Amino acid sequence: MTPPIVKRYIIAFEKYKWVGLASFALIVAGSTVVAIQPEPPPTYVADSALTYSGPTVSFSTTGSEIQEQGKELDAASLLSDQLIESISTTMGIKPKVLASSVDLKLPKRNSRTGKLESNIIELKYRDTDPKRAQEVVKALMDGMIQYSSDVNTTRLRAIIEKVNERIPQAKGELQAAEQKLEIYDRRERPAILAAENGSLLNAVTNSQNQQRVIQQTITGIDAQIRSLQEKLGLNVNQAYVSSALSADPILRDLRTQLYQTESQIALLRKDLRPEHPTMIQLMRQKQATEELLQQRAAEVVGGDGTAAPLAGNITGIRAQSNLDPARQLLANQMVALQTQRETLQQQLAQQVREELQLRQEYSQIPNKQLERSRLEQEVALKKAVFDQMQAKLTDARTAEAETVSSFSIARAITVIADAKKPKSVVLTLAVGGFLGFVVGGGIIFLLGSLEGTFRTREDIRDSLKQREVALLGEIPLMPVDDLPPEGIPVVLSAESVYLEFYEKLRSNLRRFGGKNLKVVLITSTSSNEGKTTSAYNLGIAAARAGKRTLIIETDLRSPSRCLSLRVNPDPDANLEPLRYYGSLSECIRLVPDVENLYIIPSPGPVRQSAAVLESSEIRRLMEDVRERYDLVILDTHPLSLSNDALLIQPYSDGMVLVARPNYTQENMLGEAVDQLVEAELGLVGTIINGADITISLPPSVESVSIEEPEIQDEATEVSVGANSQ
CATH class of the missing domain: 3.30.70.1130 (EIF_2_alpha)
Structure with a gap:
């Protein structure tokens, strides 16, 4: 059996042999020119x-x-x-x-x-x-x-x-860093030294000791003040007011005059009536003295505009201003103690503030030390850079x-x-011939590989295996002699050696599709790949197996091929396709040479084929034939040319793709398989049509190997086009 790579090369050689021969001739000519050149x-x-x-x-x-x-x-x-x-x-x-x-x-x-x-x-x-x-x-x-x-x-x-350019900058940076350190030391160094030698902690301790002494002194003064309050019956403010009023000489004189007037009134009250002029005069004198006393007391308590007012009122002025010398001494002592207490409280508050300030200053010492250390490191770094530059400059000048x-x-x-050996003409020509053979053959193989078309059935089989798609069958290329125009090869004879391949296809389709596979849709990625041939011959194989089989040509964009089955299509079907599909008795034809085989020819070519396929007539037709027939085969338009196959797909139970060597594009087949699998459209498998398979003929005829001829021009394509439908 010929290896696949040899097959691909033979096919490419048939198509690009003149390019390879031209390359071979060009290289041989070049080597000849080199060989005849004179010795240098x-x-x-x-x-x-x-x-x-x-x-x-x-x-x-x-x-x-x-x-x-x-x-x-x-x-x-x-x-x-x-x-x-x-x-x-x-x-x-x-x-x-x-x-x-x-x-x-x-x-x-x-x-x-x-x-x-x-x-x-x-x-x-x-x-x-x-x-x-x-x-x-x-x-x-x-x-x-x-x-x-x-x-x-x-x-x-x-x-x-470069060093001379950098030295002034490095020097300036060093001086700036030293100046920063100097300013920082001038501002923060005393505090850092005080923290380091312990004087700052001693100051905090001394402040705390002074606070305790002041608090003890205040406690003693409070005890003395309480004792004096108990003796006088006055608080500090009352004692201050009474002492001030008792010490005023004007109040003393007015109080004396008031006592004298009251004494006279008391003596004369026994002999004179209140209406007596003397009594009235004394009463007026008493009242005037009291007013003066009250006015003077208000001046003393209010400070008379020159001193701070006293904390107290002037009710009962005679009682408040009538302290004897001993009580007045106690009152003055109480006032002095209160003044001393207030002074000590101010000193205590000042000591507390100083202690708080010292503690805050002490808490900032670590940050100050870190900042100074950073400044010292910066100075050291700048100095090291400057010294290295100086050393580098000195070293460079020495060098x-x-x-x-x-x-x-x-x-x-x-x-x-x-000395050179003279060149050999024979050897030069031999090398040129060998290179020409290699280059020409390589160009032929490269051009064949760049086409992107499957060349052998092995290539198609490997691509399907990579995508995990089932291979339903491999159909050999059938002879196309004695075919009518627009005809396709069909196996109408029960003795045909090609019927065996379609029988195998039918059994594999049943095996992979299951028992519920009743409506099969057959399509391809592009034209001339043999989908119609596969559909017709699969229907013949199923009918000969006793299955009531119907072939429906749903490719409405192409004319019917039913003449190959000796069935005449309706010439007026394309005028009203919906009416044509609406009457089963008119559109269904019986194939005369094959029992149990029926066909609905296509009325095509029809405009707006998509609208026809989506019509209610097609839907009713599909529902009816599903009930009447054991197997329904739908022959559709290629996937790359229209979406007709996808429109009719919902009526089917599975899809079958037809591929053919030398016609099927690698990227188109791979893309079609991936899309059908991803969309879950029921892809059952793939058929390889036109494969180079050895056919076993009857004993009277020798076995031959049918291989597909390479298409050279349009005339050859027409001669082999029957098997490509």
Whole structure:
């Protein structure tokens, strides 16, 4: 059996053989031109070598680093366009020719250690003139050495320039950081030192001790005040008012005058009546004295505008201002104690505020210490950067006197003749022929692969297996001789060798579809894949198996193929298709050569086929035939050309896809299968039509292998189109 890849290649060769032959001829012609070319003139190779070097004595780190960086130069930098143009101008050689003749080989680096495996740089130059080859190599070596020296000097000067640019900024940042630290120390350093040497905690302790002493003193004064209150029967405010009133000389005189007037009134009251002028005068004098007494008492208590008023009232002024010297002394003592108590309370409040302030200041000490530490670190960092820049600048200036090229001559120039064997014409032609055969065959295979069409049944089978779709049967290509126009090959004879394949298809359809599979919809992804042929012959196989079978051509966009079954379609059916489908007796035809087989020919081509398929007449027709027949086969329009198959699908119990080598597109079949499976539209399986299968003929005829011919043009397509419907 021929492998699938060989089949695909044979099919592609039949279609693209002229492209492959043209490629083969083109390559053979090119090799012939190369073979007949005359021998080139002798060439000479000037060979020399450079090595990585450095200064004899190095006193700076920067100089050593620059020398090491000089080893990183690549071939493109060493053989720069400027160097090539300069040498080509001097030697009279074209730059492109000079660049193509130079071979520069740099040492490789170890992949694990990253170090150079050697220090030798190989330099070769090919030329037909040995003297010129030596001069070119000499110029190249001098140019590369000078270029390395210039690169090292430029790098060093760039370092010095960059350091000089950064030093003022680093110095300014250092001074700013030192100034911040100095200002912070001037403001917060005393508090930090006080916390560190313990004086701040001592101040808190002393404040607490003073508070306790003041509180004890206030407690003693409160005891004295309570004792004096018990003795006088007055509180502090009353004692203050009484003491002030008793000490006033004007009140003392007025009180004396009032006592004298009252004494006279008491003496004269026994002899005189109240209406007596003397009694009236004394009463008026008493009243005036009392008013003066009351007025003076108000002035004393109110402060008379020059002193603060006293806390108290002036009711009972005579009693309040009549303290004897002993009580007045006690009252003054009580007032003095109250004043002392208030003074001590103010001192206590002041001590409490000072303690709170000291505690707050002490609680902020850790933050202040952290801030100062941060400022110190910032100063240290800025100073370290500044010192490193100073050291780098000094080191770079020292290296300026040491900088030399990273290359030196390792091997003197030697010129040798490059001897070449004369080319073999036979070998060149043989190699060209072989390459032409390989390239031509590869182009044919590539063009065949890029078409995106299944070439063999094995390709279709693998695609279905990947998508887990059942393969219902493989149908060989049937002969198309002696067919009427627009006819398709059908197995009307019960002795046909092709009937066996459709019997197998029918049994597999029943096995995969189940017992409830009664209405089968057969479609394809595109035209010419054999869906109508499969539908007709499947119906014939089912009818010969004793099943009452009906074929309905629901492809209303194409004319009927029922002439292949020797059934004449109704010529007027396309005028009123709904009326045609509404009468079963008119639209159903009996196939004369096959018992139990009936067909409803298509009235197509019909405009607005979708409206017909969605009509109530089609619905009633499908309901009726489902009850009358054992198997109903629906032949529909291809999926890629219209949605007619999806419109008629709800009336079916399962769908069957027909694929055909050399016709079915890979992407179209895969997309159709994926959509039907995802939409759960009842895809039962797939039929491979037109497969290259060996047919076992009767003993009188030898076995032959029917393989599908490749379509070359439109005429050939018409001749094989019958099996593609």
